[in-house]
Amino acid sequence: MDYRHKEIEKKWQDIWDEKESFKAYNDYSKPKYYPLVEFPYPSGQGLHVGHPRPYTALDIVARKRRMEGYNVLYTMGWDAFGLPTENYAIKNKIHPAIVTEDNVKRFKEQLKSLGLSFDWSREINTTDPKYFKWTQWIFIKLFENGLAYKKEMDINWCTSCKVGLANEEVVGGVCERCGSPVVKKAKSQWMLKITEYADRLIDDLEDLDYIERVKSQQKNWIGKSTGMEVDFKTTAGEKLRVYTTRPDTIYGATYMVVSPEHPMLETYKDQISNYDAIEAYREEARSKSDFERTELNKDKTGVEIVGIKAINPLTEKEIPIWISDYVLMTYGTGAIMAVPGHDSRDWEFAKAFGLPIVEVVSGGNVDEAAYSDIDDGILVNSPLIDGLRVDDAKKKISEYIEQNGFGIGKVNFKLRDWVFSRQRYWGEPIPLVSCPTCGWVPLPESELPLTLPDVESYEPTDNGESPLAVMNEWIETTCPKCGGHAHRETDTMPQWAGSSWYFLRYCDPDNDQEFASMDALNYWMPVDWYNGGMEHTTLHLLYSRFWHKFLFDIGVVNTKEPYLKRTSHGMIMGENNEKMSKSRGNVVNPDDIVKEFGADTLRLYEMFIGDFEKSVPWSDNSVKGCRRFLDRTWSLMDTVVPGDHYTPSLETIIHKTIKKVSEDYETLKFNTAIAAMMSLLNDYKKVETITHADFKMLLTLLNPVAPHISEEMWSIMDFGGMITEQTWPKFDPEKVIDSVVEMAVQINGKVRSTITLPVDASQAEAHELAMADEKIRVFTDGKQIVKEIFVPGKIFNIVVKG
RNA sequence: GCCGAAGUGGUGGAACUGGCAGACGCGCCGGACUCAAAAUCCGGAGAGGUAACACUCGUGCGGGUUCGAGUCCCGCCUUCGGCACCA
Numbered sequence A: 001m002d003y004r005h006k007e008i009e010k011k012w013q014d015i016w017d018e019k020e021s022f023k024a025y026n027d028y029s030k031p032k033y034y035p036l037v038e039f040p041y042p043s044g045q046g047l048h049v050g051h052p053r054p055y056t057a058l059d060i061v062a063r064k065r066r067m068e069g070y071n072v073l074y075t076m077g078w079d080a081f082g083l084p085t086e087n088y089a090i091k092n093k094i095h096p097a098i099v100t101e102d103n104v105k106r107f108k109e110q111l112k113s114l115g116l117s118f119d120w121s122r123e124i125n126t127t128d129p130k131y132f133k134w135t136q137w138i139f140i141k142l143f144e145n146g147l148a149y150k151k152e153m154d155i156n157w158c159t160s161c162k163v164g165l166a167n168e169e170v171v172g173g174v175c176e177r178c179g180s181p182v183v184k185k186a187k188s189q190w191m192l193k194i195t196e197y198a199d200r201l202i203d204d205l206e207d208l209d210y211i212e213r214v215k216s217q218q219k220n221w222i223g224k225s226t227g228m229e230v231d232f233k234t235t236a237g238e239k240l241r242v243y244t245t246r247p248d249t250i251y252g253a254t255y256m257v258v259s260p261e262h263p264m265l266e267t268y269k270d271q272i273s274n275y276d277a278i279e280a281y282r283e284e285a286r287s288k289s290d291f292e293r294t295e296l297n298k299d300k301t302g303v304e305i306v307g308i309k310a311i312n313p314l315t316e317k318e319i320p321i322w323i324s325d326y327v328l329m330t331y332g333t334g335a336i337m338a339v340p341g342h343d344s345r346d347w348e349f350a351k352a353f354g355l356p357i358v359e360v361v362s363g364g365n366v367d368e369a370a371y372s373d374i375d376d377g378i379l380v381n382s383p384l385i386d387g388l389r390v391d392d393a394k395k396k397i398s399e400y401i402e403q404n405g406f407g408i409g410k411v412n413f414k415l416r417d418w419v420f421s422r423q424r425y426w427g428e429p430i431p432l433v434s435c436p437t438c439g440w441v442p443l444p445e446s447e448l449p450l451t452l453p454d455v456e457s458y459e460p461t462d463n464g465e466s467p468l469a470v471m472n473e474w475i476e477t478t479c480p481k482c483g484g485h486a487h488r489e490t491d492t493m494p495q496w497a498g499s500s501w502y503f504l505r506y507c508d509p510d511n512d513q514e515f516a517s518m519d520a521l522n523y524w525m526p527v528d529w530y531n532g533g534m535e536h537t538t539l540h541l542l543y544s545r546f547w548h549k550f551l552f553d554i555g556v557v558n559t560k561e562p563y564l565k566r567t568s569h570g571m572i573m574g575e576n577n578e579k580m581s582k583s584r585g586n587v588v589n590p591d592d593i594v595k596e597f598g599a600d601t602l603r604l605y606e607m608f609i610g611d612f613e614k615s616v617p618w619s620d621n622s623v624k625g626c627r628r629f630l631d632r633t634w635s636l637m638d639t640v641v642p643g644d645h646y647t648p649s650l651e652t653i654i655h656k657t658i659k660k661v662s663e664d665y666e667t668l669k670f671n672t673a674i675a676a677m678m679s680l681l682n683d684y685k686k687v688e689t690i691t692h693a694d695f696k697m698l699l700t701l702l703n704p705v706a707p708h709i710s711e712e713m714w715s716i717m718d719f720g721g722m723i724t725e726q727t728w729p730k731f732d733p734e735k736v737i738d739s740v741v742e743m744a745v746q747i748n749g750k751v752r753s754t755i756t757l758p759v760d761a762s763q764a765e766a767h768e769l770a771m772a773d774e775k776i777r778v779f780t781d782g783k784q785i786v787k788e789i790f791v792p793g794k795i796f797n798i799v800v801k802g
Numbered sequence B: 001g002c003c004g005a006a007g008u009g010g011u012g013g014a015a016c017u018g019g020c021a022g023a024c025g026c027g028c029c030g031g032a033c034u035c036a037a038a039a040u041c042c043g044g045a046g047a048g049g050u051a052a053c054a055c056u057c058g059u060g061c062g063g064g065u066u067c068g069a070g071u072c073c074c075g076c077c078u079u080c081g082g083c084a085c086c087a
Helices: A005-019 A052-067 A083-092 A096-112 A129-144 A194-207 A212-222 A247-252 A275-287 A344-353 A390-403 A518-524 A540-553 A590-596 A599-608 A620-639 A648-666 A670-686 A692-702 A707-716 A763-771 A774-780
Strands: A035-037 A148-158 A163-165 A182-192 A225-234 A237-244 A255-258 A303-311 A318-323 A335-338 A407-412 A432-435 A439-442 A476-478 A485-488 A529-531 A565-567 A740-747 A750-758 A784-791 A795-801
Touching (some): A005 A599, A052 A529, A052 A599, A083 A096, A129 A148, A129 A540, A212 A540, A237 A247, A237 A407, A247 A390, A275 A303, A590 A599, A599 A620, A599 A707, A620 A707, A648 A670, A670 A692, A692 A707, A763 A774, A763 A795
Parallel strands (some): A035 A529, A255 A318, A740 A795
Antiparallel strands (some): A225 A303, A225 A407, A432 A439, A432 A485, A740 A750, A784 A795
């Protein structure tokens, strides 16, 4: 009988469906486990070979947990709002809802063909009004709690998508999605105050089991810095406030710099004698894109503000004030005290304009470069803090500054508030109306969901307004508060909205009273293990943590963090080790692999290919190798004979393999788990016959990776029931140890021979055996044995001299 | 520049708290089966060296600790990912 993957895979997928083998029950008495994978954006391209990698990995965990007796919630959905669908719809004149439906259908078929053990009865779709009703509900809560506000601001405007972007969506000055240039555009936008949660988003990482690179990237992105705001008097009258993390270097502040957008320039216009030059510089800065302004290693430019001086509060000396675009209005106070001796940017600026450089921390050479080391430096030229180390000096001077009212401690973040408006059609409408008398008013819950108007055209407008802005019938409405004439907000939400809370909906997907019941949340949450791409670390992952914390604060979820554990998979590259793309011609279609080799082979291959956390190139030949392993396992059926016990010569290796595979499935080391099973197969092949017990064990261990073929063989062998319903095996700790071991014998640390001895043999026995070995005697005869190191079961090292 | 990860055969990658480097797979070489090929099965191999052993070298580079280092310490180099004029 041949291994016919097509028939077998279809057959078992149908049986699992019919028996609801993977249904998550609301039986709250059982221990639960909630593994989560990022739900895909159903693009028109269909499934990519990258998708099955994380899905299979957590499928393995999910299947193992079920066999361990857990009630497992493993499910799937569609993050289906978004630009590509909308653009495709515009181009082909098909409604985005229909495009979405088609894409979802295709994705679902493809995913189903992989035999992933999702509970499909809990499938969700972010574009379903029953779903986005609650996305809108959460937005209203954010609004009611003062975390959503509208602000006229310069936004990142993608010239091609004709849409505003969050900072997180701008990569290297271009649009993350389409690569077109991003320019500044003033627009009134809905903003979410994620910055209010900045501290907690950093602090609470502490107790979470996230892989280190995720933690550090999030910390980096939030960018907490602790320093002081210090007021410098000016000759113009009012004080000028700066932010610094190095108050200890204040005696070295020889000039000040304000950003081109700083309001003082307007305020003191009359006192500035070179205002024309200043204005020209400001105009130049305005015309530059963010990218140009922040370009690497750019030469410093600037203009001195003539007519106003600042006064250093500690030295009482007058220092000049400059304007330069290396100081950003969006960070700190938009003004700095420049300490060229100890800040490389200030140093460059001072060199460029011949400004004085004063050394206030010794240890470097400020004529050569700024000395910014904070560990070894000693303060000099700083009357109050001379001779102190940097950290002590910082402490002392900070106290002094605060006591004298010159300034105050201040924490700053790089994180900015989240631009939440999109001027597009295919997103959740923002459920607010603008009333001339009441201002912004949220829709009452009874009017949710607010659905999109069903129209023919949804092209973006050239003036930057949402396509909804021209749909008068939809816009015109009455104010829920005063009943007067009002109109709807025409912006929609970004794609990140629906994905910021979807894991909550899985807990209770059909609830039409709440986004999920507290009972369901209490049972299922938090997510035990969340795996997803590194590209979502500062976007989706951060956003959803923010939303969750907010929901926790208003008492509608039970945990302050959504995910206990976060891991990440590496990308699958093309065979030439370049990113898979149509233009490179190195795209592999998972359907082809499933068709030719079977889903089990694809699953096995994607898990075996290499370190799960690293990117790996695709290899057609390795796929064949994985299929070969399954074929060889299949042919093993010819050698199986009845028997409830392990074949004695295989017993130790079987227990070792149970241990290895069980542990490796938990730690993302799927590649070595599979290697161990391949080894076990090789051992099985070396004996004439194997018992039912031997074979059952291999099938059980293999089942989470290759569920169809293991189920089929279980059935052919008539082992009873389904393998999916079996219990995960345990190993016997006493039986994973070999009774006899081969031990390397070293002379001065170099292996010269091996001896075979019982695992519990003494050093004396080892010594005797070693000395009986001719290869060893060659090295010991006539030499003095200085020392013997004996590590039971590991090594025997003889140190000789002479 | 800062943060993070990593450098091991022809190749993807193994190696627990320092203990026989190269598991497992691919590719390659040889053999069996075949008219032949594919598939399958059996066997082989880090490099140098030898008739064969022996032996020597070998985990990015340079030092160090240790009976013993891919693994630990110090100093570098390179690659990848993230951030970046954030004061």
